[in-house]
Amino acid sequence: MRDFEGLVAAVTGGASGIGAATAEELEERGARVARLDINPGQDGIRCDVTDDESVRAAVTETVERFGRLDVLINNAGIGAQGDVGANDDAEWHRVLDVNVVGIARVSRAALPHLRRSPSAAIVNTCSIAAWAGLPQRALYSASKGAVYALTLAMAADHVREGIRVNCVAPGTVDTPWVGRLLDAAEDPAAERAALQARQPTGRLVSAEEVAQAITYLASPLSGASVGTVLAVDGGMHGLRLRPHS
Template sequence: MGDLDGLAAVVTGGASGIGLATAEHLTGLGARVAVLDLDPDDVTGPLIGFRCDVASRASVDDAIGAAVAALGGIDIVVNNAGMGAIGTVEDIDDAEWARLFDVNVTGMARVGAAALPHLRASRHPAIVNVCSIAATAGLPRRALYSATKGAVLALTRAMAADHIHEGIRVNCVNPGTVDTPWVGRLLNQAADPEAERAALNARQPTGRLVHADEVAHAIGYLASPRAGSTTGTSLAVDGGMQELRLPRTS
């Protein structure tokens, strides 16, 4: 018996990276999983793919409705869809600020709002938001991205407070830099991608990037009824970035 046997889960941004690793892990725990993604064409069974743009309320409502019809309800929501940005406040224009907040923050709120009526009908409802170490540590040239993830952390706690009396748990994971295709695309924007990757590895106290399946396992725990007394919590999966202060080595 898996921890999530009989439960239905929705994972946004679930066609690659952390989202795909999470969808596959939840399936392994016994859940039936719908993947909501801008491009779900490569999603294969037992996962069920639905096209969804979290920046559009109509798209979110349609995708959640389709997932409910396919799964028979929703017990778990993993808000993973998001975008990255590189630069200081001088580098990024107003349109990019608006776009990233619309996807990374308001997108989670849209998905949560659409799913809440179905979560209220569940015996084990849970929402897990994918936040970031950028919410709790100042990182260079990540001003906009960090601002959105700080908002996700605050949103997680506010949602947990709003819905605790309905039995709906809301938590988030704070990954460090994860070795995913998304991070690879960001690295490719750097002047020297290999040097940037080496710097990211060195920034992690463990000396390596986080693996997507490590984040997925943390999400699986927070989504599970075994975490029934855990809500309003952020769980760092960051190789020690948040808490460790190691001496410099030469």
């Protein structure tokens, strides 16, 4: 499938995990891809989503390098643990700045270019935490709930400009970040088993599965998908299975 032939995509957080898998999938389907990341590696473009100057420079470099911008994947994000009293004001501001305001900064910089595209699309990376109460994830859940609401608001604002805005809501994904959380646990094997068990499929979601969902929403073939929140969570949000007997 070459549904992105001739199109240019920018992926924030594109150097690892879901972002890297998405960039690879977009390239396989014909897109030229700018991998925006705070640690971009050899071929990426440096982008600190908490710094407006850095964001604008990264978007400008993307357009100068590739000549246009058609698709924006707002994937950069950080995690947080603990209940509502576990993190101080500075940490609340830091996480919200990356996970929510970061999306606004990059989208704001990209909009003038997206408005010139015949196939403009934005896909934000949300989370199961936006619509399911998870223990010890108060700050993270708050940030992803904001991403959910922001996606719908952006979709309403820009649909008549020809810019489709959607988001994916993954469950627990087997990424380097989750790996670091598991490594820090008292019993990493038991913690991994618990994370697997809370998803009805009995396993973690792969980065590649999330990438497939993102590229579906970004594709010109999905022109009727607007304001969609697509769960990629092994059934975690919608299913209520009986316990094993």
